[in-house]
Amino acid sequence: MTHIRDLDPSASPLDYYGAELRRLREAADLNQKQLGSIIYCTGSLVGQIETARKVPTREFSERVDAALGTEGAMSRLVGLVLRSQLPSWFQPYAELESRATYISTYQAQVVYGLLQTESYARAVLAAPSPDNLDELVAARIERQRVLAREHPPLTWVVLDEAALYRPIGGPVVMRNQLRHLLELRDQRRVNVQVLPFSAGEHTGLTGSFTLMRFGQDPDLLYTEDFVSGHATANPEAANEGSLRYARLQAAALSVEDSAALISRVMEERYGPEPEPDERGVA
Template structure:
């Protein structure tokens, strides 16, 4: 077990967060159980975070700031901590995603990460095992904060109709996910289209891809295989990705037609929830 004297604040954002929490708690002359009672958690959880055994949430960080007079210190740090929980190969993309002004993404198998519910993300990320799942889900939810910034990026996503039929996490999880997609119509910066089965052969058959555009930097094309992701700013690749995306947009249903299809599949395939949480057709 990692002891406080062994904690190296420079080892990682998580270690630095833990060291800062310990330092400020000591300065406030509070024990771990005392701080826990103030911020509505256990002293054990405080200790696990101080020793980098547990990843803090944004809610925990905001409460810690309020209790310790952090002036937003932990709320700022937690973003770095959660980003560090993303796969190493994915972190550069997440940094670019957060800076983009326009995001265009085609997804043939899964709901785009920025549009996933917490339960759907947990099912996706837990498919290969539960180790570190809490931190992985928290990191994915943290990425979604860009949707609610004062000046969010414009996000235009095309989903294959197959995404709506692929049952991830069970019927209730899928119903809630599709309901969430419909609720995103309230965000003017988010647009969603569905590529119907009737489209047949299309320019996205090679797999998912995303184009990021920036105010002052070159565009980036991002693709993934089953091992890791790949980013490129090669002009030829960007041109090809943009052309393929334009063709997909032309073949996809309109935004309004897409919403109608999502609503229909939600009702017909995943049913209405019953009072006990089950679903009925």
């Protein structure tokens, strides 16, 4: 007889997800192999997720919902599971980010997380060599769903020009990332300005920071250091952050000129778009 690992559903969102998946599968009178066949994966993968040994993806969850008729239950739950994979110190920020009505951020080193492509995010997150890279990447992509909700936050990003030239992940990854920034122009509530080298000294020299506004709650200022993040609703700190951000926006290129610079860097530094027959086959 196959040993089935006992789970404590209250131990973590991942354990709860696994217990729910097992309960729903058994209620449908399916074994792991049968469910795997229906949702195009192996029975082994179903078993690993049921025993909290592997983190489910959103695609997996959506297929389970369709197969078992769970009315989106697992798709709703997977968001909580993926958020739990973020560093513990970052999880409160991710929760606040998901509720914000206005996000304004200055990024000195890399593209803002909500605007990263999956390949770019993987290269950024791989730098410290974490053990759970796949889970961290999935969690970052999950965060981006906030921009696709019915009423997304107004998001304004001032991106240092240096981030356009830093070859995160190599030329192909960077070209795709810069193209993604250009495509975001179709989203009226996402705006990107580039702070050019020609701006010289500026109010963001102390590092990246993010300001968030909410419906009724106080504004919040968020910064990070080498080991953790720091959020404060102190009015003086938030006001100082707003003042610095306004000056950064004033020194940055317009949205239109920023797009022109991004396009130029994409073409000149990372090469033209490859022809279809020149693309590598994975």
